[in-house]
Amino acid sequence: MPEPVAAPNTENTWTAPLSVHRVDAVVRVPGSKSITNRAYLLAGLSAGPTDVLAPLDSRDARLMLSALDALGGAHESIVDGVRISPIVTDSDGEVAVALGNAGTVARFTPALAGLGSRTVHFDGDEAIRRRPIAPLLRALADLGVDLDDGGRGAPPFTVRGHGGIPGGTVELDSSASSQFLSALLLAGPSFADGVTVRLVGGTPPSEPHIAMTLDLLRRFGAAPERDGTEFHVPPARLSLAGYTVEPDLSTAAPFVLAPALTGGTVRLEGWPAETTQPGDWLRSLLVELGQEVSLDEHGLTVTGTGHVRGAELDLHEVGELTPVVAALLCFADGPSTITGVAHLRGHETDRLAALATELSALGGEVTDTEDGLRITPAPLHGGVFHTYDDHRLVMAGAVLGLRVDGIVVENPATVGKTFPGFTSAWETMLRP
Template sequence: MTGDRYSHDRAPAAPDHWRAPRATGPLRASITVPGSKSLTNRELILAALADGPSRLTAPLHSDDSVRMIEALRALGVGVDPEPGIGRFGDDLVVSPIWPLRGSSVVDCGQAGTVMRFIAGLAGFAQGEVTLTAHESALHRPMGTMIKALRDVGVDIDDGGHWSLPFVVRGHGHVRGGEVVVDASASSQFVSGLLLAAPRFDVGLHLIHRGERLPSVPHIDMTIESLAHRGVHVERPAAGEWVVPAGPVRAKDVAIEPDLSNAAPFLAAAMIAGGSVGVTGWPAHSTQPGHQLSEILTLMGARAVRRGGALTVTGGPAIAGVDLDLSAVGELTPTLVALAAFADSESTFYGIGHIRGHETDRIAALVGNLRALGGEAHELEDGIRIVPRPLHGGIWPAHHDHRLATTGALIGLVVDGVEVDDIGTTAKTMPEFPELWAEMLAGSDDAAHAEPEHDLAS
């Protein structure tokens, strides 16, 4: 696909802005992305609760994972780097202690997994643990987690405001039992409770009652990670989980590449033309990004898994779609960028929960597209995109890594798109600008030895 009709000359980027580079022709690249943030932070939590040391191979090293590591260290857990073989940093060896250490302060930064998962662990500390966050993240929903933890016996002082910052008065153990939550705002409430549950005195019987349960693959990821460490979660009914009290087995774990962070690179082939492959693509994964092959095929691409890589090739046009993204809401920003260049309008729904991420992603995407001449509409539970010719301009990141990468995608074929804070991609992928340049430079390293499997069939 060419971008001529979307071009618009602009002045040089402001000194503190990142001018998105344009593609000069069809792409031909093979990219390796860092480890999964979701898996890294879950495995760090489980390793901290385990019955011995664990090693995480090829973990993510980013702002979010650093916040998790610092949080665990503040609670007395040993997290030590050791040389690994990956290009993105050291492996991590986690040495648990029990009970956890109190009299500590945990700064969650902007990391939802840290604030929800560490809150579940803080009751195991001996003494007070104060949880706080970056001022841009203090709005993120925490009331459900606070109430649930109180229901299982955790002593929390939140000053009556049901949000960060708050103090957990740890007593070295948590009673557990039955608790009912409304996790409509975030599946992380469920995952945070499930991860801590094996260490509760009597385990956990967790019931979700609410209008929706977003990001179910992330809950499946949590359950699978627990199973790998010998904790088998029963699911007697939809939205109901039973976790027995018992040990969490120490285990060495290899972290998969972050498939959602791969989304902008794969989508680039559809916007700029050509093919982009992402190496290390697992045959099976609970990551939401694993559904990209199916979604991108629906939107007009060809997706092929060969030699352990997923390669996406752009088609003659991008197809408008009508999709329920409730299970894969984190892919919305990338798919909105594709929809802006489609041959018909698109509607994405089931994503009201993404209003509570680093920013209100629906409002931010609509506002950013309109500022570049696009047409987009907020829906109660989604977003509608009507393709229009775009021009250059400022693309605010709103402290949101996925908004920043969306601006980079649009800038492939729209001249003069300036992302005001590309550095926010460090939240989950510090190497993004480097990898984006690598993709645009093109590489022809894809393996050809194994038979290909067309994932569209």
């Protein structure tokens, strides 16, 4: 279950606006967090500078930039982006990397520390100490990284760099997070012998994020190979002068789902015609729920009916969409189930328990199952919606507020993890 929460600080809340008109808006969301932090990391491992254009500017992205700087890299702001300089690996001494509650930083950067010659201490928010990482730390140790986690299998931990990582073949259980696998693949081109990862245990969640990692590796000049559950990345000299980040389609979720509850139309500018982002699944979901969807050179346009069908959804590959989808389904015309997302218990919070707790507290009939949620629509009422320092729960609270007056979202600033301007953009979308 989520940790108990104190009474909300009324100075740190946001009352989600009630929709009183059919929505009619054009929206652009920031760059993809997942793509931004992968691009930043690969740029740091490249032979020359890389201009990352239209990146996300958020807490997680800034934590990644700070981590790269601490590990021997450098960055500077340029028009519409950031220029990343390669990491210099021959410096010694001790440095610290602040993880915050950023899973990509906690999982992607320890291997980079092993490539250098510094002693690097990793730690972050209390929440990051509870997020799964032990299988990755074991795999890094097996590949030759000098790592001390005090037997915790979690932050804080220390990596002592010895100027490189041998690499080779390793077994990895990535069933708790596909980021474990991505971490090894992204660093693999810089290992002396590259890396071969053989997956054991269950299937990693979010296959699209694995595809995203492989795609970005290829764009930067690596040659990853996949044979079922075995992945191989040979040593490579990475280089890419410039890369433009797509809009974050998961962050777009509450905006493109809004017409389903309000009626009207929203156009999401910049929606790519082809993408590895899991958020692209929203197009098929909206059709399944009875909404009208079109994609052209201007972006994705959603025209909603104001009516939502109940559904049975397996969200294993798109688990990060669960909070906003669950909020939407509270207003469906019948019961719904969400399955395949047991791994969400190890995200920013136990998202399944948090959603069941908070939605039920507002009058909903929502229970968390072993791997998902069971939702039976019931009349909802206003009240405090606790967010457990989880950005996706802030977005879920916004969706609830479309239909329910008086939804008071606790700690809205936590949405700065992926979209610092979210509440302002949401209110702008709803203005007549």
